[in-house]
Amino acid sequence: MRQDNFEMESEENDPRALMRLAKEGDSRAFKKLYRLYFTPIFRYVYFRVKTKEIAEDLTQEVFLKVYRSLAVFKAAKASPLAYFFTVARNTVIDYWKKKKDVLTDDLESLKIADKAKNPAEITDIKIAGEITQKAIKKLTEEQQEVIVMKFISDLPNKEIANLLSKTEEAVRQIQCRALKALRQELKELNDYL
Numbered sequence: 001m002r003q004d005n006f007e008m009e010s011e012e013n014d015p016r017a018l019m020r021l022a023k024e025g026d027s028r029a030f031k032k033l034y035r036l037y038f039t040p041i042f043r044y045v046y047f048r049v050k051t052k053e054i055a056e057d058l059t060q061e062v063f064l065k066v067y068r069s070l071a072v073f074k075a076a077k078a079s080p081l082a083y084f085f086t087v088a089r090n091t092v093i094d095y096w097k098k099k100k101d102v103l104t105d106d107l108e109s110l111k112i113a114d115k116a117k118n119p120a121e122i123t124d125i126k127i128a129g130e131i132t133q134k135a136i137k138k139l140t141e142e143q144q145e146v147i148v149m150k151f152i153s154d155l156p157n158k159e160i161a162n163l164l165s166k167t168e169e170a171v172r173q174i175q176c177r178a179l180k181a182l183r184q185e186l187k188e189l190n191d192y193l
Contacts, residue, residue, distance in 0.1 A: 015080040023070045030070075034063055037084050040153045044085065047152045048092045050133075058095055062088045082162040085149070089163070135185040143178035150175060 015036065021029035041062055046055035065087050066073075073083055136144055145164065149155045157175075161168045 019070070019073055019080045019083075022067075023073060030067060033066075033080065033084075037081065038063075040081075040155065041084055041088050044088055044148060044153045045092055047148045049095065054095070058091050059088075062091050065091065079159065079162060081155070081159055085153075085155070085159070085163045089145075131186065132182075135182050138185055139178050139181055143174055143181065146171060146174045147178050147182070 013032075015033065018029040018033050018036075022033060038059065042055060042059045045058045045062070046052065049055050049058065062084065066084055069087075073080075078086070136147060139147065142164070146160060149160045149163065150157070155163075157168045157171045160166075161171045164171065166174075
């Protein structure tokens with residue numbers, strides 16, 4: 001009896017098992033996946049579109065697309081997290097293909113400023129965030145993807161490698177080059193200011 005309970009508990013928290021259950025029509029399993037993946041997917045989308053409302057809409061679109069495509073998900077080929085991020089990435093690409101005008105940067109959902117104690121600290125944090133975002137935009141598209149997935153969405157290199165169809169070593173190299181370029185860009189911006 002205890003073994004059955006353990007298997008049920010582990011199945012309830014295992015993303016692959018949750019995807020299988022959701023694929024079989026279990027709506028509770030998909031709700032658990034939603035709670036599990038909403039924050040990392042939202043962060044990824046938000047950092048790519050820079051507007052909270054649009055990020056919320058696109059994140060919901062990602063979950064709808066995943067829900068509608070559960071029948072084609074093959075657990076042996078990709079992890080659920082990689083599948084969600086692939087859908088998110090394609091959704092953002094589709095959004096930008098449709099969108100022509102440039103959106104203004106909005107740092108609201110990064111919530112860094114919440115930790116500040118006074119208006120001067122909040123202003124300093126916002127300026128630092130804007131400078132960092134400008135520096136990130138100067139990276140190659142591939143470097144931006146790796147930096148956002150690693151440091152904004154907190155994905156491990158293995159998951160990033162799966163998402164980008166690269167080896168972990170290639171991801172580490174891209175990350176290293178990106179961080180080196182960011183340090184140089186931030187140094188130049190700091191010297192300029």
